[in-house]
Amino acid sequence: MSELKYKRVLLKLSGESLMGSDPFGINRETIMQTVRQVKEVSDLGVEVAIVVGGGNIFRGVSAQAGSMDRATADYMGMLATVMNALALKEALESIGAKARVQSALSMQQIAETYARPKAIQYLEEGKIVIFAAGTGNPFFTTDTAAALRGAEMCCDVMLKATNVDGIYTADPKKDPSATRYQSVTFDEAIEKNLKVMDATAFTLCRERDMNIVVFGIQKQDALKNVVLGKDEGTLVHN
Numbered sequence: 001m002s003e004l005k006y007k008r009v010l011l012k013l014s015g016e017s018l019m020g021s022d023p024f025g026i027n028r029e030t031i032m033q034t035v036r037q038v039k040e041v042s043d044l045g046v047e048v049a050i051v052v053g054g055g056n057i058f059r060g061v062s063a064q065a066g067s068m069d070r071a072t073a074d075y076m077g078m079l080a081t082v083m084n085a086l087a088l089k090e091a092l093e094s095i096g097a098k099a100r101v102q103s104a105l106s107m108q109q110i111a112e113t114y115a116r117p118k119a120i121q122y123l124e125e126g127k128i129v130i131f132a133a134g135t136g137n138p139f140f141t142t143d144t145a146a147a148l149r150g151a152e153m154c155c156d157v158m159l160k161a162t163n164v165d166g167i168y169t170a171d172p173k174k175d176p177s178a179t180r181y182q183s184v185t186f187d188e189a190i191e192k193n194l195k196v197m198d199a200t201a202f203t204l205c206r207e208r209d210m211n212i213v214v215f216g217i218q219k220q221d222a223l224k225n226v227v228l229g230k231d232e233g234t235l236v237h238n
Ligand SMILES: Nc1ncnc2c1ncn2[C@@H]1O[C@H](COP(=O)(O)OP(=O)(O)OP(=O)(O)O)[C@@H](O)[C@H]1O
Pocket: 013, 014, 015, 016, 017, 052, 053, 054, 055, 056, 142, 143, 161, 162, 163, 164, 166, 167, 168, 169, 170, 171, 172, 173, 194, 195, 196, 197
């Protein structure tokens, strides 16, 4: 069997990557395709922690939030990530995987509250841990939460699964002439303002020396290819 490149990973799933071709929400086929990939790498022996976004349900800073108080809108965004986390747990369990949700905001009737030692224990037991509610603070994003939890869980790498297949010279959805990087340094990504991830998240990963792989989760076997160290997506490194 091929060698694993990473033993413990922080997988960032964007909310939008759960929509499939729907305009918003969670597409059943898409979430099942995603969790099958997650279970496959977990079965290979990779410890998987997940941070999920909320953009498919609510984006706090969006136009829809209009004149709302920013912090209130951001709390609504965090609640959206809790819904996605619960959906992911259900989907994982429906295919026989063991998963736990820990929320950065206390809501004890529906999820455990984030506790680092317990989360590490779950990972060591081979359970998939889904972190909900981002950092628990407004004015942040789930990319930053992913960098934070990745650092706290001592993950070998952060894997940013999204609906584009890597980092491009410009947003590929807006500029069809943009080309994909195979690898890029943190400094370059920040300097060139490559908007695939926010600068706070890049900066935290750079400081912790935690590489990032940005890849497209829609592609069959993409996650497995990444953990086996095959050429997939874009590597961000120091
Ligand atoms: N230079 C770039 N390379 C690749 N993607 C880019 C770039 N600049 C902007 N993007 C955009 O970044 C997006 C990837 O981010 P992602 O899908 O994770 O969104 P998010 O806002 O982090 O997640 P969520 O949907 O949960 O809010 C893509 O949709 C892509 O269009």
